[in-house]
Amino acid sequence: MARTKPIHVPNMDPSDMPSLDPxxxxxxxxxxxxxxxxxxxxxxxxxSIRGMFGEDMQEASQRSAxxxxxxxxxxxxxxxxxxxxxxRRRHFPFEIDEASRVVWRDCFYAALENAENDYGFPPExxxxxxxxxxxxxxxxxxxx
Ligand code: HEM
Numbered sequence: 001m002a003r004t005k006p007i008h009v010p011n012m013d014p015s016d017m018p019s020l021d022p023x024x025x026x027x028x029x030x031x032x033x034x035x036x037x038x039x040x041x042x043x044x045x046x047x048s049i050r051g052m053f054g055e056d057m058q059e060a061s062q063r064s065a066x067x068x069x070x071x072x073x074x075x076x077x078x079x080x081x082x083x084x085x086x087x088r089r090r091h092f093p094f095e096i097d098e099a100s101r102v103v104w105r106d107c108f109y110a111a112l113e114n115a116e117n118d119y120g121f122p123p124e125x126x127x128x129x130x131x132x133x134x135x136x137x138x139x140x141x142x143x144x
Pocket of ligand 1: 049052053054055060063064065082087090091094096100101104105133136137138140141
């Protein structure tokens, strides 16, 4: 989908993100992280922002999972496979406004409801991860 509105820059400092403990990856492993993202993308597939994504949601989920592997303390899987993340820039083709951000965030939060059982996510680190998602998703907003 081609962009029709100008790029909007959120009024925030992107360097000020909650830090994530590598104990998260140590507990989940690659398999747990990929399963978590697969679940997030199932929810996105059923959401009102489905149309933003390409046809194959599970393929998209695997690119995202590689990013979360490195974010949560695993090897630099995203950088090795796809290069420098430059996440904001990679999202420029998609018109992400505050309403679509909330849909995206709520799909992720819903996938985290039983995160300890489902993916081995250490529960003591869940609040920081949710705070990270909240803040990073605000930084991905690129449309007023
Ligand atoms: C704010 C709401 C967000 C929306 C609506 C959104 C939407 C999208 C879309 C449409 C794609 C392309 C998927 C495809 O290939 O079909 C994508 C890719 C991706 N997103 Fe987001 N995103 C959001 C926030 C985030 C956040 C906060 C992160 C990370 C913390 C993130 C990480 C990624 C990654 C790693 C990819 C894969 C990039 C690649 O193709 O290599 N996104 N996102």
